[in-house]
Amino acid sequence: MALAAVAAAVSTAALAQPGPQPCPAVRDVLLTNGRIHTLGIGNAVVDQVRIVGDRFAEVGTSRTPTTSCTRTIDLKGRTAVPGLIDNHNHIVLLGLRPGHDTRIESAASIADVLALLRARAAALPAGEWITSIGGFDINQFVPPPGMPRFPTLAELDSVTPNHPVYIQMSFAGPSVTNTRGKQFFEQAGIEVGADGAIAGGGMPNPTTRALFELRKLQTLADQKRGTQDAMRYAASLGLTTHLDQGGFPATGTNADGAAHFDRYRAYDALLALYAEHALTQRIRLNFLHMETDVATPELAARLNNVFPHYGDDLLKVVGIGEFTAGASPIIGQATEVWRNGTRRVAEAGWRNENHSLTPGDFKVIIDEWAQINASLPAPGIRDQRWVVAHAPFITQEYVDKLKALGGGVSVLGGWRYISGTAQQNGPPFKMLADSGIPIGMSSDGMQISPMNPWLGLYYVVTGMNARGEVINAGQTLDRAAAIRLYTATNGWFLGEEGDLGTIEPGKYADLAVLSADYFDAGAVTDADIKRITSVLTIVGGQVVHGSADAL
Numbered sequence: 001m002a003l004a005a006v007a008a009a010v011s012t013a014a015l016a017q018p019g020p021q022p023c024p025a026v027r028d029v030l031l032t033n034g035r036i037h038t039l040g041i042g043n044a045v046v047d048q049v050r051i052v053g054d055r056f057a058e059v060g061t062s063r064t065p066t067t068s069c070t071r072t073i074d075l076k077g078r079t080a081v082p083g084l085i086d087n088h089n090h091i092v093l094l095g096l097r098p099g100h101d102t103r104i105e106s107a108a109s110i111a112d113v114l115a116l117l118r119a120r121a122a123a124l125p126a127g128e129w130i131t132s133i134g135g136f137d138i139n140q141f142v143p144p145p146g147m148p149r150f151p152t153l154a155e156l157d158s159v160t161p162n163h164p165v166y167i168q169m170s171f172a173g174p175s176v177t178n179t180r181g182k183q184f185f186e187q188a189g190i191e192v193g194a195d196g197a198i199a200g201g202g203m204p205n206p207t208t209r210a211l212f213e214l215r216k217l218q219t220l221a222d223q224k225r226g227t228q229d230a231m232r233y234a235a236s237l238g239l240t241t242h243l244d245q246g247g248f249p250a251t252g253t254n255a256d257g258a259a260h261f262d263r264y265r266a267y268d269a270l271l272a273l274y275a276e277h278a279l280t281q282r283i284r285l286n287f288l289h290m291e292t293d294v295a296t297p298e299l300a301a302r303l304n305n306v307f308p309h310y311g312d313d314l315l316k317v318v319g320i321g322e323f324t325a326g327a328s329p330i331i332g333q334a335t336e337v338w339r340n341g342t343r344r345v346a347e348a349g350w351r352n353e354n355h356s357l358t359p360g361d362f363k364v365i366i367d368e369w370a371q372i373n374a375s376l377p378a379p380g381i382r383d384q385r386w387v388v389a390h391a392p393f394i395t396q397e398y399v400d401k402l403k404a405l406g407g408g409v410s411v412l413g414g415w416r417y418i419s420g421t422a423q424q425n426g427p428p429f430k431m432l433a434d435s436g437i438p439i440g441m442s443s444d445g446m447q448i449s450p451m452n453p454w455l456g457l458y459y460v461v462t463g464m465n466a467r468g469e470v471i472n473a474g475q476t477l478d479r480a481a482a483i484r485l486y487t488a489t490n491g492w493f494l495g496e497e498g499d500l501g502t503i504e505p506g507k508y509a510d511l512a513v514l515s516a517d518y519f520d521a522g523a524v525t526d527a528d529i530k531r532i533t534s535v536l537t538i539v540g541g542q543v544v545h546g547s548a549d550a551l
């Protein structure tokens with residue numbers, strides 16, 4: 001028993017530190033023999049970097065002699081990039097998923113989905129719920145000319161006979177379950193088809209009622225475990241930093257979808273892990289507000305009682321978004337509550353972020369922002385880095401207007417990759433990059449879009465969706481320009497460009513060693529980009545994914 005306990009303690013320590021540490025109090029790591037793309041000034045590619053403490057100390061040369069405390073990791077010629085930054089996603093919601101959420105968002109076939117579920121089942125005690133809620137589209141599971149579909153109840157049973165399974169698309173379904181799940185849901189009065197199908201649609205619907213039943217089973221300990229799973233998944237893809245954009249205010253009823261959370265309790269698991277020094281990703285928070293009271297008392301309370309840009313290198317508050325008050329403008333006009341809330345954020349001097357989805361909404365947002373700015377004393381919102389997110393249809397005229405306000409545009413690829421069409425295409429990556437406005441990438445995972453940054457980068461580079469149709473021709477970027485949007489340019493969106501986004505002396509030692517050389521178009525085809533993962537992810541000088549010994 002004692003020996004087993006010691007062995008367990010040793011293996012935990014090995015996970016937390018880059019290999020056996022002769023001097024536990026000293027973090028001194030030398031990465032050698034790599035193709036390390038710094039993405040810093042001059043775009044240098046170097047073969048070694050030295051990490052001391054939680055920051056890069058030397059890049060490209062090592063003048064400081066190694067000591068007996070230096071841990072040397074031979075990258076064996078592998079390609080490394082700065083840790084990827086996702087400037088707009090919903091990792092907090094992902095952490096709160098009931099059951100053991102299993103990401104199937106990168107699956108390219110039904111067989112892929114089943115393989116992922118089989119592997120998950122093998123690692124979990126019988127009877128535990130296996131779920132996958134949001135982030136994928138059935139479009140990606142069946143190559144054309146086949147019709148998109150879910151796996152069936154029989155297929156799910158074939159790989160998970162001992163676990164109840166629940167797989168839900170998007171905010172509110174549809175969904176599918178297996179035999180064990182069907183028994184559970186039917187006992188709760190929810191209609192499940194013979195093939196395991198659970199209907200979606202307007203909320204509440206059978207899917208949101210099923211989701212409500214699963215949420216009733218969940219404890220804070222489950223939420224902490226889910227949040228750790230979410231961070232582990234992110235690290236496996238080379239991600240190291242996220243700007244979370246909140247969730248819709250939950251009603252606590254069966255009308256809540258995948259993107260709803262209790263805005264007063266949603267951060268409990270994250271804060272508990274932070275207190276336990278268990279965060280393995282850097283998390284930044286925007287607070288989402290959509291109250292309908294035109295006086296916006298809730299937003300006022302937030303702005304009066306919370307410090308913006310407060311926190312530390314692992315967990316920090318950024319601003320308000322991706323909703324400010326009420327619903328965002330759809331097309332045509334702003335609501336009074338939204339205008340009032342927006343003015344409040346401007347007067348408080350906070351960063352603000354709104355999403356744009358249509359060919360008209362960004363015009364209302366940016367014109368209203370300009371009007372509010374004009375009524376404020378200089379510099380108004382110009383130093384607050386207000387951001388329009390997604391913006392698939394944004395035009396040059398409005399990019400120029402937003403640039404004049406000191407704003408930036410957050411763009412995404414994975415959403416259009418899994419569900420985009422010739423009409424639902426964009427964003428205009430090339431126009432935005434040429435305009436000189438701050439532009440950075442995000443996933444907007446994990447409801448309507450995958451977290452996987454490599455699916456997003458594939459879309460930026462090819463303009464091609466999961467059905468193999470080119471839908472964004474003329475607006476693609478080359479690979480080197482594309483990955484800058486996930487790294488070097490994303491520090492600006494957090495207000496942390498001096499600390500994050502590139503591999504340069506003095507910046508936080510965040511880095512991903514890739515499974516394939518993303519930059520080598522001869523050896524790694526465009527399609528291969530979708531399958532890239534990280535084999536070793538380092539956050540603040542600590543290995544959070546992979547093993548130096550397994551390179």
Ligand SMILES: [Zn+2]
Pocket residue numbers: 088089090245322355444
């Ligand atoms: Zn979002």
